[in-house]
Amino acid sequence: MRLIFELLGEDIKLAKAEVFSLFQDYKILFDLGTILGLKVSKDLCSKEDLRLLAMTHCVSEILGESDSIKEDIIESVKKISIEKRPLFVRCRKVKESKLRSGEVERAVGEIFYQKGFKIDLREPEIEIRIIICGERAFIARKICDCDKKILRKNPLEMPFFYPGVLNPKLARVLVNLCGLKKGERLLDPMCGSGGILIEGASRGLEVFGVDARERMVEGALKNLRSSAFKGYNLMVGDSRNLCFKDRSMDGIVVDMPYGQSSPIIGKSARELYYRSMEEIFRIFKKRCVVVAREDLSEIAEIIGFRSIERYEQRVHRSLTRKILVLS
Ligand SMILES: C[S@@+](CC[C@H](N)C(=O)[O-])C[C@H]1O[C@@H](n2cnc3c(N)ncnc32)[C@H](O)[C@@H]1O
CATH class of the missing domain: 3.30.2130.30 (VC0802-like)
Incomplete structure (x- = not known):
């Protein structure tokens, strides 16, 4: 075809x-x-x-x-x-x-x-x-x-709004880049208000969200409940020490915190990124998509990811997101 x-x-x-x-x-x-x-x-x-x-x-x-x-x-x-x-x-x-x-x-x-x-x-x-x-x-x-309706959704209209939210269009791109099929398991270990999880659930994935802050997990739960999608699991936890078994998630998509409105819960940004990437490497089976303000490909290489694709998304003059697709 x-x-x-x-x-x-x-x-x-x-x-x-x-x-x-x-x-x-x-x-x-x-x-x-x-x-x-x-x-x-x-x-x-x-x-x-x-x-x-x-x-x-x-x-x-x-x-x-x-x-x-x-x-x-x-x-x-x-x-x-x-x-x-x-x-x-x-x-x-x-x-x-x-x-x-x-x-x-x-x-x-x-x-x-x-x-x-x-x-x-x-x-x-x-x-x-x-x-x-x-x-x-x-x-x-x-x-x-291609469906543009969901992409015009305004995060401000969700039951729980958080200033560090990813725009729905990018959340969808990231989930698509993970390349999972209906019924597979997707984890966001720093889920914030749950934008990535909603996109995952909308394409029939079983989604798992973790965030270190209880307030965020409650907010993500409100947002997921309002979305009418099923198959989500949320918990408070630390992305540096997750409760999932080795290779238990088909895909992982994460939007790393960068300070300010999106606090870093760890000894330093580097420590959080490094230890979270080690956990991601342990748990994923097929593919991971990692977004950060910094290029984390050096950390990904040290940890042992075999394939590293890099993309960039310019948000405004002082913010360019670095996107890594890892397997
Ligand atoms: C950039 S935000 C994620 C935003 C999310 N993608 C959304 O659309 O709302 C990063 C999140 O990481 C969480 N976080 C920071 N340190 C963490 C840690 N050690 N373990 C788990 N979550 C953490 C923050 O609470 C924040 O909600």
């Missing part, structure tokens, strides 16, 4: 990493900035997983491709064979092109009409996307729009 991902432009490296984390096996067909083409096995991804991508606009299945010349696009469209359901055609120009979107939409719509399709602009069952990216044009059938 060949898929085309229309990525959000704000952080392309992270957006691609999020997409790759969905698949165990994939081949990159093309990588054109915000447009990414992958060949994947059909059984290895669900529509639900695709819908939960936080840094992608939409995902479509590629039906054909051509040079970005109207006549060539039309020839490719003529070869397409899909079930006859009401459809509409949308053309998107990602890079500058002489082609006019409206003209392409009309010409392609006309071909489908001649093939006996009903063109329905109000309630189409199929959306055909013509994506013009410089010299190339891709003809694709939309599989899903």
Whole structure:
């Protein structure tokens, strides 16, 4: 199955990493900035997983491709064979092109009409996307729009608000980067108000949250209860000395404290990071995602993580988050 991902432009490296984390096996067909083409096995991804991508606009299945010349696009469209359901055609120009979107939409719509399709602009069952990216044009059938509703959720509207809360979009990216499947176990050993746990629970993971401060655990509990998701476990504890058995969690996602509104409970920041990473290493089975203000890859190497991927997210002038994906 060949898929085309229309990525959000704000952080392309992270957006691609999020997409790759969905698949165990994939081949990159093309990588054109915000447009990414992958060949994947059909059984290895669900529509639900695709819908939960936080840094992608939409995902479509590629039906054909051509040079970005109207006549060539039309020839490719003529070869397409899909079930006859009401459809509409949308053309998107990602890079500058002489082609006019409206003209392409009309010409392609006309071909489908001649093939006996009903063109329905109000309630189409199929959306055909013509994506013009410089010299190339891709003809694709939309599989899903990625869900933006949950990402617009305002943490201030949650029953328990905490100033150090991660924004819901980043929380979703981090959980996606962990690459877990429904029913697997996710731990956040410094869970704060529970944003990561809510994202995990929303994709059917069994989530475990720990925080050293009782107030935070109570707050996270309120937030999780209000979310209507099931399968969460919370406890007061110290991330440097956790009560979980070795390799008992499929994945671990953590947003390390940095002082100020997010206090460090340990002898020093370094001691907390080092000892918490040792515990994470002991408990995880598949993958960990660690966010901090500092680059903790040196600690991760000393502790023994085999694979270390690094990403950055600039929040504002004085805050860039360092994201490590570890296994
Ligand atoms: C950056 S905040 C996490 C925010 C959280 N991701 C959210 O969205 O609300 C870090 C959390 O680590 C907790 N913490 C600090 N030291 C800890 C320790 N030794 N063990 C467990 N939790 C600790 C703090 O209480 C704080 O809630």
